[in-house]
Amino acid sequence: MEVTEHRAQVGGLEVNYRQAGDAPIVYLHGVPTHSHEWIPFLERTGGVAPDLPGFGKSAKPANFDYSIEGYDRFLEALVDQLGLERFSLVLHDWGAVGLALAQRIPERVERLVLFSIVPFVPGFRWHRVARGWRTPGVGELLMGITTRWSFRRELPGELADVAYDAFDHGTQRAILKLYRSAPPDVLAKAGERLGEISAPALILWPEDDPYIGAEFGQLVAHALGGETALEMVRGGHWPWHRNPELVDRAAAFLKRS
Numbered sequence: 001m002e003v004t005e006h007r008a009q010v011g012g013l014e015v016n017y018r019q020a021g022d023a024p025i026v027y028l029h030g031v032p033t034h035s036h037e038w039i040p041f042l043e044r045t046g047g048v049a050p051d052l053p054g055f056g057k058s059a060k061p062a063n064f065d066y067s068i069e070g071y072d073r074f075l076e077a078l079v080d081q082l083g084l085e086r087f088s089l090v091l092h093d094w095g096a097v098g099l100a101l102a103q104r105i106p107e108r109v110e111r112l113v114l115f116s117i118v119p120f121v122p123g124f125r126w127h128r129v130a131r132g133w134r135t136p137g138v139g140e141l142l143m144g145i146t147t148r149w150s151f152r153r154e155l156p157g158e159l160a161d162v163a164y165d166a167f168d169h170g171t172q173r174a175i176l177k178l179y180r181s182a183p184p185d186v187l188a189k190a191g192e193r194l195g196e197i198s199a200p201a202l203i204l205w206p207e208d209d210p211y212i213g214a215e216f217g218q219l220v221a222h223a224l225g226g227e228t229a230l231e232m233v234r235g236g237h238w239p240w241h242r243n244p245e246l247v248d249r250a251a252a253f254l255k256r257s
Helices: 035-045 068-081 094-104 128-134 138-145 148-154 159-165 169-180 184-190 215-223 245-254
Strands: 004-010 013-020 025-028 047-050 087-093 109-117 201-206 228-233
Touching (some): 004 068, 013 035, 025 068, 035 047, 035 245, 068 094, 087 094, 087 245, 094 109, 109 245, 128 138, 128 169, 148 159, 201 215, 201 245
Parallel strands (some): 025 047, 025 087
Antiparallel strands (some): 004 013, 013 047
C-alpha cells in the first residue's frame, strides 16, 4: 500500500501526517521519533500516522500544552477532522496519550494495539535518561550534547537518522516540557479510567526494553476493561523494526474489527 504525506490545520496547528488507504486506524509515535516509525504498518494495514505537535514536520510552537491533557485535546480535534467516528489505536511509548482520549470516548475505539507504552498505572518510575530530562538545567544540557551517534546507539536502523534529522530545538523543547509535566503520580492518575475502555486489546510488550520494564505490560493489561491479550516479545524498545513479523501479528488483530 502506498504511503503518502499530507499537511492540514488541526486545532490551529499545522500538522504533518502519513496516510495509506482508508482504514480507520490511528498510529501514535513516541519520543524522540515521529510518524516515520509506523511506515511498515501503514504499508501493511493502512491508516493515519500524525507527527504529534513538537515532532517531525508538524508545528512546534512554544505555547502548545505539551502534556497528556494537551495531546488529548489535539487528538480529539484530529480524529474529528479526519471524520473518524470509530477508529483503532496503535500506540508506542508516549503515543500512550491516545489512552487519555480513549478513556474519554471509549465508545469510539474499535481496537487497541500497544507496544511498550508509557504506563499510566501506579508504580512506574522514570528511567535514567528521562530523570535527567525532567531536571531543569540537566535536561537542557543533555539535549545540547545529544549527537547522531547517540541516536544510532539507541534507535534501530534508519530510524535513528530519520529521527535525529528532526531533532531540532522545537522537538527538544517539546520533550522537556512533556516529561516535566508527568511525574509518576500524574501518570497513575491519567490511567484511573482505563477499565472503562472495553475495546479488545493486543499488547506486544518487549521483555528486553531498556526503558520500560516488562512487568508494566502485565499491569497495563490488567488495568484495561476489555478482552486483552498480552504477548511478551523481543526486539528492544522498537521491536517491530527488529522483528517484522510483529507487523503481521498486529495487522491480523486489527483486521478483525
